[in-house]
Amino acid sequence: MIRLFKNKSINQVTKITVVFTAIITLFITLVLFINTYNEHQKELKIIESDYIKSQKSLIKNETLRAKRFIEYKYNKYKNNLSLEVIKNQIVETIENMRDIRDGSGYIFIYTFDGINIADPILKQNSGKNLINFKDPNGKLVIKELIDISKQKEGGFVNYVWNKPTTNRVANKISYAISYEPFQWMIGSGVYLDDIQSVLWEKKREYKQKVFEYIIQILLFAAALFLTSMSISRYFTFLIQNDIDNIKDTLKNVSINYDNINLDKLTFKEFEHISFNVNLMINELKELNMNLEKKVQNRTQKLQKSEQFAHSLVEKQDKFIKNAIHEINTPLSIIITNIDLFKLKNGENRYLSKIEAGSKIIHNIYNDLSYLVKKDRIEYKPTNINFSDFLKYRVDFFDEIALGNNLQFDIQIEDNLYIYFNDTQLQRVCDNSLSNAIKYSYEKGVIFISLIKQNDVIIFSIKNEGNSIDNPLKLFERYYRENDARGGFGLGLNIIKEICDNNNVHIDVKSENNITQFVYSFQLK
Numbered sequence: 001m002i003r004l005f006k007n008k009s010i011n012q013v014t015k016i017t018v019v020f021t022a023i024i025t026l027f028i029t030l031v032l033f034i035n036t037y038n039e040h041q042k043e044l045k046i047i048e049s050d051y052i053k054s055q056k057s058l059i060k061n062e063t064l065r066a067k068r069f070i071e072y073k074y075n076k077y078k079n080n081l082s083l084e085v086i087k088n089q090i091v092e093t094i095e096n097m098r099d100i101r102d103g104s105g106y107i108f109i110y111t112f113d114g115i116n117i118a119d120p121i122l123k124q125n126s127g128k129n130l131i132n133f134k135d136p137n138g139k140l141v142i143k144e145l146i147d148i149s150k151q152k153e154g155g156f157v158n159y160v161w162n163k164p165t166t167n168r169v170a171n172k173i174s175y176a177i178s179y180e181p182f183q184w185m186i187g188s189g190v191y192l193d194d195i196q197s198v199l200w201e202k203k204r205e206y207k208q209k210v211f212e213y214i215i216q217i218l219l220f221a222a223a224l225f226l227t228s229m230s231i232s233r234y235f236t237f238l239i240q241n242d243i244d245n246i247k248d249t250l251k252n253v254s255i256n257y258d259n260i261n262l263d264k265l266t267f268k269e270f271e272h273i274s275f276n277v278n279l280m281i282n283e284l285k286e287l288n289m290n291l292e293k294k295v296q297n298r299t300q301k302l303q304k305s306e307q308f309a310h311s312l313v314e315k316q317d318k319f320i321k322n323a324i325h326e327i328n329t330p331l332s333i334i335i336t337n338i339d340l341f342k343l344k345n346g347e348n349r350y351l352s353k354i355e356a357g358s359k360i361i362h363n364i365y366n367d368l369s370y371l372v373k374k375d376r377i378e379y380k381p382t383n384i385n386f387s388d389f390l391k392y393r394v395d396f397f398d399e400i401a402l403g404n405n406l407q408f409d410i411q412i413e414d415n416l417y418i419y420f421n422d423t424q425l426q427r428v429c430d431n432s433l434s435n436a437i438k439y440s441y442e443k444g445v446i447f448i449s450l451i452k453q454n455d456v457i458i459f460s461i462k463n464e465g466n467s468i469d470n471p472l473k474l475f476e477r478y479y480r481e482n483d484a485r486g487g488f489g490l491g492l493n494i495i496k497e498i499c500d501n502n503n504v505h506i507d508v509k510s511e512n513n514i515t516q517f518v519y520s521f522q523l524k
Helices: 010-077 083-096 141-149 194-251 268-345 349-373 386-396 398-403 422-438 491-501
Strands: 107-111 116-118 155-163 168-179 184-191 382-385 407-412 417-420 445-453 456-464 504-511 514-522
Touching: 010 083, 010 107, 010 168, 010 184, 010 194, 083 107, 083 116, 107 141, 141 155, 141 168, 141 184, 155 184, 194 268, 349 422, 382 386, 382 422, 386 398, 386 407, 386 417, 386 422, 386 445, 386 456, 398 407, 398 422, 417 422, 422 445, 422 456, 422 491, 422 514, 491 504
Parallel strands: 407 445
Antiparallel strands: 107 116, 107 184, 155 168, 168 184, 382 417, 445 456, 456 514, 504 514
């Protein structure tokens, strides 16, 4: 519940409360409606049950009355009249005493063999054997009536029968009891379709009652909702007004240090909070007045320190530039003279070692020069024949590789072009080749490949050497896996920065003393 109101405004909390109240009201209404519906269903069942009980009692009394009449007539005339005459008189009397209001309530008589003796409605059945007669549901009506009539108290049978007044089949219940001296089954029945009319009327009354009930509930819910909204909005207005007063004062408290006006607040809680806030404002005012003086003094000192640091950085920057320039001049002279000596006198293994060392220093110089200039100049890209460029850089490092007893295995596809800056591409190639040479086992082979796959040019360098312990740290500035091999830990950091800025993906794999760097250059 606390999380529900977290980070909510007062208006939002109010809306949530109103919605929650509406849901509770709806739930209570639904529960009351369900209870009313269940009570109505119980009432209908009770009405139906009472109706059937009353009808059963009626037909049972009629049947027993008819049996008593038969017993009376038989006992009175059995010594004076023949049995056949007595039976005829009884049948005639019974057929004339039936109730004709709805075709029910009449007495019917069958022999135990199923022969119709008396049926005031269907006189055409007189004398017929109906023991095998079935109603539309397949029930042997006459047989079941005869069977149940032989029980001591008789019994009731439910079945479907044609109702004379409507000429339609309807549910019917009959009571039957036997008269042993004549081997007769005496019965009387009543149709149950009238109960449907009674139940329909009750349902109609219930629907009307439910409709009125729903109208009342809706009116009550609407009144409750409107009242809740009005009260909620009123208190929300008071709360919001207090909050606005506090907020408006605090908005400019750092400028004018005004206190919150407690007389404008409505709620005690806000007054208590505002009182403590005013104490804080007054303390802050005193603190700031003293702090301003301290800040001014400190600012002056910081300005002097900043000027000194700026001057120091400028001097350091100038020193690095001059140092790099001073390194480049003799380095260029050494390399140029080595080339001239080779042209005049041929290869010399001592000069080759000097050349290899010079080229290593030259690569370090290029790294330092790039670091100094990268934030000061813009390296614009151009279309570069990557294939020729890489062959040229491999040729530059060939002497260094030979000096370390290493060989290059080169697989470079021709005429692969990329849109890149040549200075930055040289840093990627040179540092990758330099690292492969530096960390390879002696007399090993460095595999260099440049291929195109779909819209990607893949530059790969693989060498055999100690596996890299922390591939993820390789590209951190000044990090070195092996301090014994020298270096500043700058080359791979420069590569990473250039590749990130030019959407070049780097993948490093190092296991089983095989290390491979793969650079993926996107053509698009």
